[in-house]
Amino acid sequence: MSQHLQGKVAIVTGAGGGLGRAHALELARHGARVLVNDLHGDREGSSAARVVEEIRRLGGEAIVDGGDVTDYAQMEAMVAKAVDTWGRVDILVNNAGILRDKSFAKMPLDDFRLVFDVHVMGAVHCSKAVWETMRARNHGRIVMTTSSSGLYGNFGQANYGAAKMALVGLMQTLALEGARHGIRVNCLAPSAATGMTEGVLPHETLMGLAPEKVSPGLVALVGDDAPTRMILLAGAGSFECAHVTMTRGVFIGGGDDAADEVRGRLDEIRSREGEMVPASGWEQYRLELAKAGLDTEADADAAA
DSSP states (O other), X not given: OOOTTTTOEEEETTOSSHHHHHHHHHHHHTTOEEEEEOTTTTSXXXXXXXXXXXXXXXXXXXXXXXXXXXXXXXXXXXXXXXXXXXXOOOEEEEOOOOOOOBOGGGOOHHHHHHHHIIIIIHHHHHHHHHHHHHHHHTOEEEEEEOOHHHHHOOTTBHHHHHHHHHHHHHHHHHHHHHGGGTEEEEEEEEEOOSTTTTTTSOHHHXXXXXXXXXXXXXXXXXXXXXXXXXXXXXXXXXXXXXXXXXXXXXXXXXXXXXXXHHHHTHHHHTOOTTOBOOSXXXXXXXXXXXXXXXXXXXXXXXXX
């Protein structure tokens, strides 16, 4: 096994079981020192503590943290623990998550907020807690855990899907802001059998979706040669890439009949011929101004 993560310091949230456990073990196998975070994981006999022992039995280095990702102060303390132990943080894997599935009509708003607090604000808290130390070292790797439920939708998961797509937007912007500081930010969209998918798929199918089959994709997103702004899909030993694209569209201009023309040309507008993957949100402005014959040389940073 390669050791291209030898000596790197990684934090994995929600690592007491399922995907988080698989990620922590895989990072350790490739030489990383791992802080294993899970809610109340610092309690004696916790699942997170058992993951730490697994890593140590394999000859790796690991420590446990029981902080709550929804509490920023606790995430600051978690990062400080890693820095105090190993001197830095190279890798953050935002993996902590929960499900509160119901159709939108039946979903309590408290369940919507809770899912956002854990998935979105949890990732924000952890990323914010490591951001300055990564900037200071001009090196960092951050992975958000998104989902096909966010990318493509899934019945009964309005809260989860919205949160997971929000993480794609967070990744896109942090990758742009972190580029000059050597910070690369990516998304991983796993298909895996975990406690969160129990009862959703037949047992025979779940057997083929072992979390361990996702984690090699994570390793590819956190090394020195990692990409940035990639949405990597992984499951059952298969790997794909998702893109947020923009079609070439049409120029209609203004006028009283503009709405009618848009309605009549929707098929042309959504045609995928010649579509592109924008380098930033500014590309929409550039494309639309260019098609209108207007100046596109404005400073994108100033416009933002």
